[in-house]
Amino acid sequence: MNAIIEVEDLHHSYGDFTAVNGISFRVHTGEIFSFLGPNGAGKSTTINILTTLLPLQRGRVRVNGYDVRKEKKRVRESIGIVFQDEVLDGDLTVWETLEFHGRIYGMPRAERRERIEEMLKLADLEEKTEERVKYLSGGMRRRLEIARGLMTRPAVLFLDEPTLGLDPQTRYRIWKYIEKVNREGTTIFLTTHYMEEADSLSSRISIIDHGKIVITGTSEELKNSIGKDLIYLETVNKEKASQIIGSFSEVRGVRDSLRGLEVSLEADGQRFLPRLIVSLEKEGVEITSISLKKPTLDDVFLHYTGRELRDEGPQGKKVAMRRRRGR
C-alpha cells in the first residue's frame, strides 16, 4: 500500500524536555489513522512537526511524498489542519472565514466561491453564512473549522482532537462527517483522547505515551494483541464445564463468577467459541447462556500505558473545556 505519511525515528525536544522520543509510523493513502494517547503524550507536537509548524529536529518525515524539512511549501499545499485549539476570528462571518482561507491558499476565485458553497452545505452551515463566527455554537464552530480544513481539497487532513468538549450528538455528527470526507478520498490523521472515537473511526491506531509509540494496528489487532477475550458462560454443571474448558490450551484461566463462569482466553475468542460450544455439548454439559466479550480499547489502553486516560472523568473534563478557549 502507498504511504502518504512516512515518519522515521522522529524526536522533538522543548529545551531539555523530550516530548517526542523516536517514533516511526506510516499512514496509508485513504485511511483514517489515529493517534491515541493521554495528555502530554506528544500528539500535538507530532502533528505540528508534520504540518511544518514546528521545525524538524531529528528524524525523517515525508508528507504526500514531500520532505517536511526541505519542501515545506509543497507539504503545506498538500494538507489541511484542524488545530486542537480553536482557530477562528470571531469578528469575521462564516463566509469571510472560508473566503480568507481559500485566498491565502491561492485558490482561484471561481473555484473558491464554488467550494465555499459546497463546504457550507457539508458543514450544514448554509443558514449561518452571514453570521459572525462568535455567535455560532461550539459544535458549529468546530464544523466550520473542519470545513475550512477541507476546503482546499487536501491530500491529508490533520485533525487534532476534533471533538474535544463537544456533546455526544455533535460528536457523533462530526464522526459521520469525517467518515464522509474520508470516503471522498481524503486521508485523515486524527488525534484523540476518546477510545470510542478512535475505535469507531480509525482504520489503524497508534497508541502513544511519553513520546513513544507503544503499539500500532487495527482496533481488532490491538484488542487481540492483549489476548484477553472473555467468555461468560452460564450452566448448572459448573464443575464439569470448568474441567473441560480448562483442558484447552487457548484458555488462560477459568473463574467462578456471579452466575456462571468467566473464561479468559489467550487466543481469538471468535474462533474459539464455536469449538468450545461443540465440545461442551458433546460432553453433555448444558449451556444456559453464553456470551463473548471482546476487550475494549480501554482494556488495551490500560494494558499498554498502565493507566487510564487522564482526561476522563469530571476533573479531566474541566481540563478539556479550559483548553478549548471560549470567547
Place this chain on the structure above:
Amino acid sequence: MNTAFLTVYWRDMIRFRRFKPMLFSTLVQPILWMAFFGIGMSSNFDRFSQFVKLPPGIESVDYLTFMAAGVIAMTTLFTSLFGGISLLFDKRWGIMKEMLASPMPRTHILWGISLSGVTKALIQAALIMSFGLLIGVKFFSGYSAVEVLISLLGIAIFVTVFSLGFLFLSAGITMRLESMEGVQGIMTLLTMPLFFSSSALYPVEGFPSWLRAISVVNPLTYLVKGIRYFAIGEDFFAMGTHYTYSIYDVLLSLGFLTIFALLTYLFAWVTFRRACPGEGFGD
C-alpha cells in the same frame, strides 16, 4: 503573482471597519488634537510670536498651521507604531497559525498588515487636513490647483514611507512578544522621545545640543519637514524661526525615511522568516 498580502489586507480592513470603538477613536483622536491642543495653544503661541521681529513684508505662519503638519506626523507615528498590534490578536486567536501553515509566503503577512496600516494613516492625514482647513489652517495658501495636487501627492508619499518604516518596526517587535502589555509598554516608551525630540509642535532650534542631536536622527523630524514643505512652502517664518527648505533638503529627508524603512523591513523580515508558531505560542 501571489497576492496573499491583499487577503491579509482585506481581512484587517474588515476588522478596522467592524470594531466601531476602534474606528471611532482612530478617526476622532486626531481631530480632538487639532480642536483642543491646536486651537488652545495657538492663541498662546501667536501672542508670543507677535513680539518677534520679522523682516519687513513677511508674515509669520500662524501656530495652528504650523502644528497641523505636526499633528499629521504625530498621528502617523502613533497609528504606525501600534499598527502591528493586530498581529498580537492574530497570534492569540490562532489565525497566525492558520496563515503560517498555509503555503502563503510569510512576508505577505507583514506586507498585508503594513498596507492596512498605511491606509489608516492616509485616511487620518486626509481627515486632519480637511478638518484643519475647516478651522482655519492655512495649508496650500496661494497654490494653484496643480500645485495643490502635487503637494497632496508629496505629503502622501512622505506619510507612506514614514508609516511603513514604523509599521515594519512595530510588526517585528510584536511578532517577537507574547503579551499586549509588553507591546504597549515598548511602543509607549518609543513614542515619548520620538515625539518630543521632533519639530512636530515647536521649533527644534531652541533645543540644547544633545536634544538636537537626537532630533537629527529622529525620522519624525524628516516627516514633519516633508509635510511642511509641501503644505506651507519652501520659505516661511513660524514661531520666530525662519524655515527654508530646498528641494534637496526634501529629497534628503525622503532618502532618510526610505533608508529607515529599509532597515526596519530587514528587521521584520528576519523576524517573520524565523516565525515558528509551535514554539512560542499555541499549545
